[in-house]
Structure formats: structure tokens, C-alpha cells
Amino acid sequence: MAAGAKIDPMHQFMIAPIGSDQLTATPFQFTNSALWMLIVLAVIFVFMWGGMKRQLVPGRWQAAVELLTGFIDNISTQSIGPEGRKYMPWVFTAFVFILTSNWLGALPFGIVPAAHPFTVTSQFTVTGAMSIISFAIVLGVGFWKHGLRFFGLFVPHGTPLPLKFVVAPIEFVSFMVRPFSLGLRPFIAMFAGHILLDVFGNFVVQGLNAGGAMGYGVSLLTFVFAVFVGALELLVGAIQAFVFALLTALYINDAVNLH
Amino acid sequence: MDLASAQVIGAGIAAIGVGAAGIGVGLVFGNFLQGALRNPAAAGGQTGTLYIGFACAELLGLMAFAVAMIILYAR
Numbered sequence: 562m563a564a565g566a567k568i569d570p571m572h573q574f575m576i577a578p579i580g581s582d583q584l585t586a587t588p589f590q591f592t593n594s595a596l597w598m599l600i601v602l603a604v605i606f607v608f609m610w611g612g613m614k615r616q617l618v619p620g621r622w623q624a625a626v627e628l629l630t631g632f633i634d635n636i637s638t639q640s641i642g643p644e645g646r647k648y649m650p651w652v653f654t655a656f657v658f659i660l661t662s663n664w665l666g667a668l669p670f671g672i673v674p675a676a677h678p679f680t681v682t683s684q685f686t687v688t689g690a691m692s693i694i695s696f697a698i699v700l701g702v703g704f705w706k707h708g709l710r711f712f713g714l715f716v717p718h719g720t721p722l723p724l725k726f727v728v729a730p731i732e733f734v735s736f737m738v739r740p741f742s743l744g745l746r747p748f749i750a751m752f753a754g755h756i757l758l759d760v761f762g763n764f765v766v767q768g769l770n771a772g773g774a775m776g777y778g779v780s781l782l783t784f785v786f787a788v789f790v791g792a793l794e795l796l797v798g799a800i801q802a803f804v805f806a807l808l809t810a811l812y813i814n815d816a817v818n819l820h
Numbered sequence: 821m822d823l824a825s826a827q828v829i830g831a832g833i834a835a836i837g838v839g840a841a842g843i844g845v846g847l848v849f850g851n852f853l854q855g856a857l858r859n860p861a862a863a864g865g866q867t868g869t870l871y872i873g874f875a876c877a878e879l880l881g882l883m884a885f886a887v888a889m890i891i892l893y894a895r
Contacts (some may be wrong), residue, residue: 749885
């Protein structure tokens with residue numbers, strides 16, 4: 562085994578101001594996370610703006626945008642019902658933002674020195690904030706529409722009286738865990754995938770450095786594997802965005818229709 | 821046993837949970853396919869439920885992975 566540099570897969574998640582290497586004490590800094598959030602926003606904006614032509618016969622670009630909006634419209638109306646259209650903007654925002662930042666963060670620009678893509682969703686602060694917004698919408702809509710009857714969410718219909726005392730605390734805990742599990746899912750999926758890619762990339766380089774038939778063989782094998790993991794990463798990014806949107810819609814459904 | 825080796829062993833043990841989540845995800849998709857092949861007409865409407873089950877099983881594996889990483893890199 563070559564005495565290569567120690568693999569440090571955590572370094573890629575470090576938030577630091579542009580052009581510097583570490584966070585200093587000043588509270589307002591333009592970090593790589595902020596930069597990539599703006600890039601994600603710009604990509605979404607250009608994509609949506611290019612497609613909003615309102616032509617009767619859509620061109621390719623407009624068809625792509627309509628496919629996306631139709632997909633989210635389908636999710637929200639199918640899980641919430643006829644009122645789902647009202648909550649579509651947030652579901653759409655969450656889906657598109659998570660999907661775009663997952664995919665932009667997986668761009669293989671790491672070879673260029675100062676242009677390492679930063680996956681915005683690999684920080685729990687971002688996905689956690691999004692899940693808190695979802696949870697706040699659920700609470701707000703629930704209490705706005707149903708008042709105190711919203712607490713009936715914790716007692717399913719037709720439960721026998723003795724069981725109610727058991728079921729209600731369990732339902733309460735499962736309700737309160739929702740924002741954590743909702744935010745944790747996209748974060749850990751991206752986090753794990755990028756660590757995996759980083760470790761495999763290190764194996765490729767270390768194999769090349771070690772040389773010999775063994776080193777080159779290991780290097781080639783891990784390179785092929787890393788390509789497949791990269792493809793899987795795109796799939797996982799899409800699935801996690803979809804799951805976040807779907808679960809948000811389902812939770813809002815609980816608040817709107819109350820069982 | 822010093823701290824570093826204990827960390828590595830602990831991270832390895834924590835990673836077992838990822839394999840268990842693999843079993844769970846396999847069960848979810850396998851049972852969905854079984855049902856879908858018996859009644860393909862009804863399968864299309866159940867993909868949402870499929871992905872919810874997938875997400876629940878997947879989350880536990882991801883948590884096991886996160887715990888392994890925390891153990892490995894905690895300092």
C-alpha cells in the first residue's frame with residue numbers, strides 16, 4: 562500500500578468564504594454555499610423563464626417546463642385533493658430547488674482547481690430549514706382551517722377508548738419527528754453519496770500513484786465503479802427530491818383534510 | 821485499546837445497519853413487483869405509496885451511515 566495522503570472526505574463539505582480556506586468571525590460572508598445557491602437559483606430561473614411562452618403548440622423547451630409543472634401539479638392534486646392547487650407553489654419550489662442543487666452539486670468540475678461544485682443540500686441547515694417551512698405550513702393550515710379540532714389528528718377515527726390513551730402519544734411523537742426525518746433524508750443521501758464518490762476518487766489516484774499491475778488494475782476497477790456510483794447519485798438526487806415533495810404534499814393533506 | 825482503533829471498529833459495526841436497510845429496500849421493491857405483476861392495471865396508482873415505503877426504509881440505512889461517519893470523524 563502506498564503511503565499516500567490520508568483520505569479526507571469531509572473537506573468537500575466545508576463552508577468557507579470565496580477565495581479563502583476558513584470561516585472567520587465576521588457574521589456576513591459570501592461563502593461557497595451562498596454562491597452555489599445563487600447559481601442554482603439562476604439555473605432554475607433561466608429554465609423556467611425560457612419555457613413560459615404560453616404558445617398554443619409548445620416548443621421543446623416549453624414542453625419540458627410543462628412536463629415539470631404538470632408532474633408537481635399531479636402530485637399535489639392527487640395527494641391533497643381539489644384544494645391541492647393552492648399548496649402547489651411550495652411543493653414545486655421544494656422539488657425544483659432540491660433537484661437542481663442535487664444535480665448541480667454532482668457536476669464533475671472538481672478537476673478545475675477553484676471551481677469545486679458545492680452541493681447546497683449536503684448541509685442540514687438548508688434541508689432542515691426547508692422541512693421547517695413545510696412543518697410550519699402544516700401547522701398553520703391545520704390550525705387555521707380546523708382550530709383546536711386539529712388535535713384530533715392524533716386520535717384516529719374508530720379507536721376504542723382504552724386504546725386512545727396509547728395511540729395518541731405515539732401519533733404525537735410520530736408527528737413531531739416528521740420535520741427531522743423530512744429534512745434529514747435529502748441531506749444524508751447527498752452527504753453519503755458525495756463521501757462515496759470522494760473515497761473512490763481517492764482510490765483511483767492512489768492506485769495510479771502506486772503503479773504496477775495491481776495499482777493500475779485497482780485504479781481502473783474503482784474508476785468504472787465510481788462512474789456507476791455517479792450515475793446512481795443522479796438517480797438518488799431525483800428520488801430524494803420527489804420523496805420530499807410527495808411527503809410534504811401528504812403532510813399538508815393531513816392538515817387540510819384531517820383524516 | 822486506544823481511541824482511534826475503537827473509533828474504526830465502532831464505525832464498522834455501525835455500518836451493519838446500512839446492509840439491514842438494503843434488505844428493507846429490497847423487500848419493499850420486491851413485494852411491489854410481486855403485486856404489480858399480478859395486477860398490472862392497479863400498479864400505476866401505487867407508485868406514490870411505493871416511494872413512501874422506500875423512503876422510510878432508506879432513511880434508517882442513511883441514519884446508520886451518518887452515525888458511522890460521526891463515530892469515525894468525531895474528535
